[in-house]
Amino acid sequence: MRIYMDTARQGQACPAAMQVECEFARLAFEDPYLCSLPFLQHGARVWTEQRQREFPELSCWNGSHRLHEQMALALGTQDADRVFVASQSARLVRTACRLMFRQCRRVLTTDLNWPAWQQIANEEAQRHHGRIHVVELKDPAIRGKASPQELNEVLQSKFLHHDCDGLFMPAVSSLGIRLAVAPLLRQLRSLRPVRFAVADGAQALGHIPVSDLIDSCDVFIAGCHKWLQAHLPLGVALTGNGLTSEQFASVAMNSDSSSDCHDPLLRFSQELRTERLQKYSETVNVLPLLTANSTLRAASKTLNTITNSLTVRQANRQNVADLLQDSPWCPLDSTSMDCGILLVEPR
Template structure:
C-alpha cells in the first residue's frame, strides 16, 4: 500500500474507515511538535476546521495563506509561489506545514519544493502533514513522500471502491515510530472512535485495546 503513495515499502501504513480520523490524528501529532502551522486557503474546509480544533490549546498557532488571487489573477510561477510562501512562513514564525497535494480547485501544490525552499532560506520544518485525497492514483506522490511526515488519502476516488477507506502513510523513519505511538495512545484513550483503525492496529499487535464490531468490506 505504501508503494501506491510512492513511499518506501517499509513505511508504516494506517487504515481507517474514514480519512478524517487520520487527518485528526496527524494534526494532533503536528501540534505536539510545532508552535505554529502554515496552510493555504484552498485546503478542504472540513480539514481547515480540524486544523483549528487541533491547535485550540495554542493561541494564534495557525496561519492561513491566501494564494488564489496571485495564482489565478496574476499567474505567478511555481518558483515565485514557493518563495512567497517561504517568506510568509518564516516571517510568521511557523515551523510546521499542513498542505493539500492537490487542492479542491484542482491546483497541484508543490509541497516538496515548498519544503526545500523553506530549508534553503534557513527556516525550520519540524512536521509536515499532506492531504492527498485529490491526488492518490492521479499524480505521482514520490516527491511529497520524501518530505511529508504523514500523508493521508482515501479510496473514495477509486472506480468501484464500494465502501471507502482512509489510508495514512508515515514515510519518514525519523517520525514514523512516534506517529504510531501517538495513534496507539489516541486509541487507548478513546480520542478516536474509528473501529476499523482500532481493529487493524490490534491485528498488527501494535495496540491492546477493546474494539467493536467492524465492517471489513472496505478491505476487499
C-alpha cells in the first residue's frame, strides 16, 4: 500500500471559492431569478447596484466569455477559442483521444497514466483500429533507478521501435512522478513526425510550470478542483491551435446525449460564450463555472510565481519526509519526483 501526501482528487477550497459557494446558496434561496441567462452570459453588471452589494463575490462574475479568457491567460495564451470547460474531465479526454486516433495509428503511453483515462484511450484505439504501446516506467521511476532524462531515453527508444506517431502522457502522475514531456516531444519531432500529442495536466496545473508543455502538445487537459483549489470539479482542455480547436468543438458539440463525448456543461458554456443558445437545453450545474472564475481571479498572482510556489511545496515535502524518519512510514525518494507530492509506503 502506498499513499501520497497531497491533493489526490480534490484540493482544499480557496477562500474565494468557498465564499462564492455560500453566496450562490443564499442567492438560490432568496432570489434564484438573479441566476438568469443574461447574468451567465454577461455577468453581474446586469444586476442592480444594490444586488451587487448584497452578493459581492458573485458580482465578480463577468460572463462565460470572460471566464474562458481568464482560463486562457492562466494557461499562457490569449486565444479563448482554444479553451473548453466541462463537468467531467473524462469527456474531454474522450474527445482528445478520439481526435488522436483519427490521425494516429500507434500511440505511446506509460503505466503512469491515470487508469480510467488509459481505459478511454484503449477504447478509442479499438474504435479506430489503432494500437497502444504501454511503456512500464512506474517501478524505475518510483525507486529512483532512472533520472527523468533516462526515462525519456527509454520512451524515445520505444516510440521509434514501435513506429509510433502519437503520444499520451501525464505531466505529473497520480503518484507524483514528473515526466519531462515537453523535452521528449521536442526530441521526437526532431527525429520523426508526431501527429498528435495529448498531455494529462490534472496534477500539473497550479502545481508546476506548464507553459513549455502547453506549447508542445495538441491537447492539454486539466481540472480546477485540485491544485487551483476551486473545489468543485471542472475539467479544462486547451487545444494547440485553431484547427485542433475546430475539430475538438465539432466532436464535442455535435455529439448527441447518448455519446461518450457529450457533456451538457461544455455545450452550455460554449453556447453562452458564442451567444448561440439552444431554446431547449439541458439543465446544468453552473456553480463550478462561478467557483472557477473566483479561483482564477485569486490565483492570478500565484500562477505568475508558480516556480516559487513549487519550491515551497518541495521544501514542505522534505519537511514531512524528515518527520517520518522514526515512523512506520518510509518516504520514497526518487529523482523523478520533482514536485510537491510525497509518496510513502509502510516500512
